[in-house]
Amino acid sequence: MESFEIICDTREQDTERARKRLESLGAPYSRATLDYGDYTYNATLPNGKKIYDTSIRISPLCAVERKMSLDEWAMCFGTGRKRFQREFERATEKNSRIYLICENANWENLLNGKYRSKMNPNAFAASAVAWMIRYNMNVIFCKEENSGRLIKEVLYRDLKERLERGEMDGWGD
Numbered sequence: 001m002e003s004f005e006i007i008c009d010t011r012e013q014d015t016e017r018a019r020k021r022l023e024s025l026g027a028p029y030s031r032a033t034l035d036y037g038d039y040t041y042n043a044t045l046p047n048g049k050k051i052y053d054t055s056i057r058i059s060p061l062c063a064v065e066r067k068m069s070l071d072e073w074a075m076c077f078g079t080g081r082k083r084f085q086r087e088f089e090r091a092t093e094k095n096s097r098i099y100l101i102c103e104n105a106n107w108e109n110l111l112n113g114k115y116r117s118k119m120n121p122n123a124f125a126a127s128a129v130a131w132m133i134r135y136n137m138n139v140i141f142c143k144e145e146n147s148g149r150l151i152k153e154v155l156y157r158d159l160k161e162r163l164e165r166g167e168m169d170g171w172g173d
Contacts, residue, residue: 003044006155007054009034017068017144024148027156030054036087037063037098041155045168059090062097062158064151068144070105070124074117077127088135098137099154103144 006029012018022029032054034040040060042052052058065087067073076084091098108114110128113121131137142150162168 004156004159005029005042006152007032007034007040007042007052007058007060009038012038012066021144021148021151024145025152026149027152033057034063035059035094036065036091036096038066039064039151039155041159043159045163045171047171049171051168051171059094060096061094061162062155063091063099064154065098065100066147066151067100067102067105069103070110070115071117073100073102073105073128074115074119074124077124078117078119088131088137092135097158098135099140100137101140101142101147101150101154103142103147106141 004027006025006027008022008029008031010031010033012031030042032052035057037060040052040058040063042050042054044050052060067076088098105115111121111125113124117124128139132139140150140154159168
């Protein structure tokens with residue numbers, strides 16, 4: 001796990017907030033194009049090969065999709081629904097684990113409509129829970145200052161579990 005690094009999707013915007021998040025990861029990071037999600041991991045396996053070649057488009061085994069607020073997430077169920085759905089369908093086709101981290105949010109605010117979007121709270125909750133079931137999406141709420149640490153923890157633990165269970169044996173051979 002010494003070679004563990006985080007891959008950030010090239011489409012993740014370079015903002016001050018994003019730079020702070022990347023600095024708080026507590027792990028080296030690089031950029032590559034991900035087929036879905038905003039973050040995944042890479043490492044050199046015991047056989048000496050990297051999990052992913054970052055020069056080509058990656059369909060990750062595990063991905064973290066990050067949303068900066070309930071408003072951004074609601075937009076994914078509204079005007080951006082088709083694109084968002086295609087992304088999650090691609091992840092499902094690859095049997096990928098997908099985690100959605102939503103910053104500065106919680107279930108109480110979602111259920112009670114405490115966000116700027118005009119999306120009905122019942123429709124928002126129904127879509128969120130349906131996607132959790134349909135796409136095996138794991139939702140994590142946090143403050144924005146903790147998202148980098150949580151991204152790293154989710155990705156590190158996913159890879160560690162896969163390695164311990166032998167799921168990565170023969171990968172890249």
